[in-house]
Amino acid sequence: MLIKLEVLEKIKSGEITLQFxxxxxxxxxxxxxxxxxxxxxxxxxxxxITADEVTEADAKRAGFKDVPDFLKWLDTMKPGELDRIEVSYKGESA
Known part of the structure; x- marks a missing residue:
């Protein structure tokens, strides 16, 4: 699962707790x-999950402004099954 550095920093700080x-x-x-x-x-x-099931709260927890912002991002992704993934920062790499 590749995650952009900007998003990783927000997961580390606790600002983002969800990924799609x-x-x-x-x-x-x-x-x-x-x-x-x-x-x-x-x-x-x-x-x-389906795109229709993504809530405003889910979108914000994943770092999006709102559901339309999430849907715009989703349109750029390859086809496949959509998953809602809880994420948190565990610690430094060993």
Whole structure:
């Protein structure tokens, strides 16, 4: 799961606690971790979701201004299943 540095910094600070990914095959699993440029992320619940189910609160937790901003981003993504992924900063890489 590739995440832009700007987003990683916001996850580290706690400003972003949710990510959305559309993919053919999941590359992370609930309870797992992900090593990144800013340290290790903890992966929480992963929920399959449709774009219609994304709430205003979800969009903001993922760093978007609102749902239309999220949908604009989603239109740039490759086709695939959409997942709602809880994320948090776990700590520095070992």
């Amino acid at each position: 990914r559309r993919w053919r095959r999941r590359t992370v699993k609930p309870g797992g971790t992900l090593k990144t440029k800013v340290g290790v992320l903890q992966i929480g619940d992963i929920t399959p």
